[in-house]
Amino acid sequence: MNRVWPAVAAAALVVVAGLAASPRGALHLGIVAACALAVAALVWTVTGGVERPGGRDPQAAAAVPRSGAPPAPDVLQTAVSPAAADAGSGRAGGNTRGANGAALGLAGIVDALPVGVIALGAGGRIDVFNAAAGDIFGVSPERARGRALIEIVRNSELDRRVAATIREGARDTAAITHLTSGAERHLVVTTLPHPALGPGGVLIIVSDTTRVRELEAVRREFVSNVSHELRTPLTAVKLMVETLQSGVDKAAREQFLSSIAQETERMIALVEDLLDLARLESGKLELRLGRVDVGEVCRQAVRAQEARAQAGEVRLACELPAEGLEVTADRDKLSQVLTNLLDNALRHTPPGGNVTVRTYADGDTAVIEVADTGSGIPSTALAHIFERFYVVDPARARGRSGTGLGLAIVKHIVEAHRGSVSAESELGAGSRFICRLPRDLQIPAHGL
Amino acid sequence: MGRENFHRILDETQQNVLRMGSLVEEAIAKAVDALTRSDVALAEEILKADDYIDDLNVLIETNCLNLLALQQPMASDLRTIAAMLDIIIDLERIGDHACDIAQITKNLANEPLLRPPVDLPLMAAKAREMLREALDAFAHHDAEMAHKVPEKDDEVDRLYRRVFSELIQFMAKDPKAIGRASNLILVALYLERIADHSTNICERVVYMVEGVPKKLKRSVVEFNEFIAHSDEILSPHTEPAT
Ligand SMILES: Nc1ncnc2c1ncn2[C@@H]1O[C@H](COP(=O)(O)OP(=O)(O)O)[C@@H](O)[C@H]1O
Ligand SMILES: [Mg+2]
Numbered sequence: 001m002n003r004v005w006p007a008v009a010a011a012a013l014v015v016v017a018g019l020a021a022s023p024r025g026a027l028h029l030g031i032v033a034a035c036a037l038a039v040a041a042l043v044w045t046v047t048g049g050v051e052r053p054g055g056r057d058p059q060a061a062a063a064v065p066r067s068g069a070p071p072a073p074d075v076l077q078t079a080v081s082p083a084a085a086d087a088g089s090g091r092a093g094g095n096t097r098g099a100n101g102a103a104l105g106l107a108g109i110v111d112a113l114p115v116g117v118i119a120l121g122a123g124g125r126i127d128v129f130n131a132a133a134g135d136i137f138g139v140s141p142e143r144a145r146g147r148a149l150i151e152i153v154r155n156s157e158l159d160r161r162v163a164a165t166i167r168e169g170a171r172d173t174a175a176i177t178h179l180t181s182g183a184e185r186h187l188v189v190t191t192l193p194h195p196a197l198g199p200g201g202v203l204i205i206v207s208d209t210t211r212v213r214e215l216e217a218v219r220r221e222f223v224s225n226v227s228h229e230l231r232t233p234l235t236a237v238k239l240m241v242e243t244l245q246s247g248v249d250k251a252a253r254e255q256f257l258s259s260i261a262q263e264t265e266r267m268i269a270l271v272e273d274l275l276d277l278a279r280l281e282s283g284k285l286e287l288r289l290g291r292v293d294v295g296e297v298c299r300q301a302v303r304a305q306e307a308r309a310q311a312g313e314v315r316l317a318c319e320l321p322a323e324g325l326e327v328t329a330d331r332d333k334l335s336q337v338l339t340n341l342l343d344n345a346l347r348h349t350p351p352g353g354n355v356t357v358r359t360y361a362d363g364d365t366a367v368i369e370v371a372d373t374g375s376g377i378p379s380t381a382l383a384h385i386f387e388r389f390y391v392v393d394p395a396r397a398r399g400r401s402g403t404g405l406g407l408a409i410v411k412h413i414v415e416a417h418r419g420s421v422s423a424e425s426e427l428g429a430g431s432r433f434i435c436r437l438p439r440d441l442q443i444p445a446h447g448l
Numbered sequence: 449m450g451r452e453n454f455h456r457i458l459d460e461t462q463q464n465v466l467r468m469g470s471l472v473e474e475a476i477a478k479a480v481d482a483l484t485r486s487d488v489a490l491a492e493e494i495l496k497a498d499d500y501i502d503d504l505n506v507l508i509e510t511n512c513l514n515l516l517a518l519q520q521p522m523a524s525d526l527r528t529i530a531a532m533l534d535i536i537i538d539l540e541r542i543g544d545h546a547c548d549i550a551q552i553t554k555n556l557a558n559e560p561l562l563r564p565p566v567d568l569p570l571m572a573a574k575a576r577e578m579l580r581e582a583l584d585a586f587a588h589h590d591a592e593m594a595h596k597v598p599e600k601d602d603e604v605d606r607l608y609r610r611v612f613s614e615l616i617q618f619m620a621k622d623p624k625a626i627g628r629a630s631n632l633i634l635v636a637l638y639l640e641r642i643a644d645h646s647t648n649i650c651e652r653v654v655y656m657v658e659g660v661p662k663k664l665k666r667s668v669v670e671f672n673e674f675i676a677h678s679d680e681i682l683s684p685h686t687e688p689a690t
Contacts, residue, residue: 143588150467151463151466151587151588154469154470154473154580154583155470156474179473179477179580181577
């Protein structure tokens with residue numbers, strides 16, 4: 001608000017100077033006062049006006065002193081005097097940017113609402129069309145005022161509902177879709193009669209649920225993805241058990257049992273990923289901190305994946321600093337980070353490729369890199385891979401894990417350690433994941 | 449009918465034209481959607497909704513004729529009425545094409561699936577954009593906008609040519625796909641026509657606002673053109689005999 005003061009001070013100065021120069025006559029006083037206001041407006045304009053929504057329009061600011069007219073009526077005034085809500089007058093509400101008192105009133109409030117508000121007055125003309133409505137329907141509120149709704153928003157469903165509300169005098173809420181130049185939008189629209197706006201007055205409240213629906217779609221997709229991931233091994237296990245029950249020879253039994261064990265492991269891993277993520281996201285993760293030798297954790301993680309690397313004909317190597325590197329961390333969680341990164345690297349690297357784990361100290365940070373010479377990640381996808389459930393190519397990923405949780409877990413764990421993780425990749429050439437962890441993590445008493 | 453009444457009815461009629469426009473716009477969007485998702489129920493819905501479009505058409509026409517007959521409208525009002533009488537013909541045709549596309553969706557329900565060429569949805573988006581802008585130009589009496597819309601017709605024609613040749617090649621490679629591919633060619637043709645009708649609407653808007661009749665640029669794709677060039681279109685995929 002401190003920008004107001006120069007304006008007020010300037011106005012006061014002009015008034016004082018004016019009085020001193022020509023003390024005679026009310027006429028002079030009037031002119032002086034007008035000048036004072038004009039100067040005030042000018043200063044206001046130059047200093048950018050008061051910083052509040054709707055207060056930045058210099059023309060509107062200047063209009064007050066120039067005309068000396070009372071503030072334009074706001075929504076409230078329109079509402080209490082229907083006669084004033086003349087068709088086409090279009091002066092009420094809706095993005096009222098006037099720097100007068102009214103803007104701080106109801107019109108300003110309506111304009112600041114996050115839901116679209118449209119009021120139709122006499123003759124079905126738009127009286128109020130707030131900024132949110134403008135965003136939703138892609139029209140400027142200035143253009144909308146005083147027009148018929150169908151001229152501004154071509155949506156047959158909305159048109160029908162408004163007509164029904166006028167006809168039946170009843171309030172109604174419905175979900176409708178709206179075509180825009182981009183994708184279609186999903187809206188929830190409430191129409192209610194509002195006689196105060198004149199005969200046939202209608203209030204329309206619109207909320208945009210497009211984003212919510214997108215999130216719902218993500219959730220639905222995830223549930224179906226997880227169900228699929230669980231059902232596949234479950235079906236296999238069920239078939240194998242049934243076969244075992246019907247009696248098979250010893251060799252086949254051995255084979256079945258080991259397959260069952262493998263499938264079960266896979267399901268447990270998936271369920272654990274899910275539980276981990278749920279814990280991580282609800283903030284209930286407890287880090288059991290201790291001094292951990294990063295090199296040791298890497299060696300173990302690499303050893304655990306060696307057989308798999310050999311089977312996939314991938315060279316798996318470890319480059320560790322000779323002097324050893326310690327961090328304060330949760331050992332199990334750190335090894336999970338490495339397991340997830342190695343799992344991805346091996347899965348996306350074709351035979352003959354390399355996967356390399358490298359750790360080194362960088363000042364008071366410990367860096368762990370997992371690099372591969374695999375398929376790489378398209379640059380458009382790179383920004384999203386750490387999001388939960390994100391899978392670059394769902395069709396291809398349906399193989400082993402493919403739920404898109406691995407990297408989300410990595411990110412959570414690393415950030416819980418006050419570290420950061422990033423990825424670099426070139427399509428067809430390979431990827432590199434880089435984790436940076438503080439070497440001496442200090443956890444405040446109340447935990448993370 | 450007093451002067452005031454005249455203007456009220458004129459206003460209402462203009463709004464009805466936009467109402468009809470919104471129904472037609474939505475019908476096309478749904479028709480294309482139903483086609484890409486093979487949604488027969490949605491296609492049926494479009495066919496049913498067409499009755500309402502026709503009702504509006506009749507209502508608008510009656511009102512326009514009444515306005516003409518009972519009053520002697522002044523020049524600019526006269527042009528608006530004349531323009532509306534033309535515009536609803538174009539809108540009606542566009543609505544029919546939406547129904548044609550819906551009918552094709554129904555016909556194809558039992559045909560083997562064929563992925564439509566990627567350019568087909570692009571073409572649909574472009575044609576819809578032209579219609580939307582034409583109607584916006586009418587709603588706001590915006591001649592400047594009406595002048596710009598027909599420029600997009602070239603893009604629609606270009607896409608049409610690509611879709612056409614792609615589908616022809618498809619049929620040449622796999623005779624089993626002929627049923628489906630030829631139906632998709634019809635869809636492309638309807639979309640191309642929708643773009644042309646949108647151009648017509650823009651011409652009427654320009655006339656309504658500026659008072660001078662004007663033919664805006666438009667290129668009609670001739671079917672024969674492709675028959676003449678079909679060898680050329682097919683050649684890339686005629687494999688050399690070994
Ligand atoms: N090393 C890598 N090389 C290529 N793509 C990768 C690599 N690591 C991750 N990705 C991509 O990032 C996506 C997300 O990975 P992640 O969260 O571990 O999920 P998931 O492995 O279950 O698919 C994967 O689907 C994969 O497409
Ligand atoms: Mg993974």
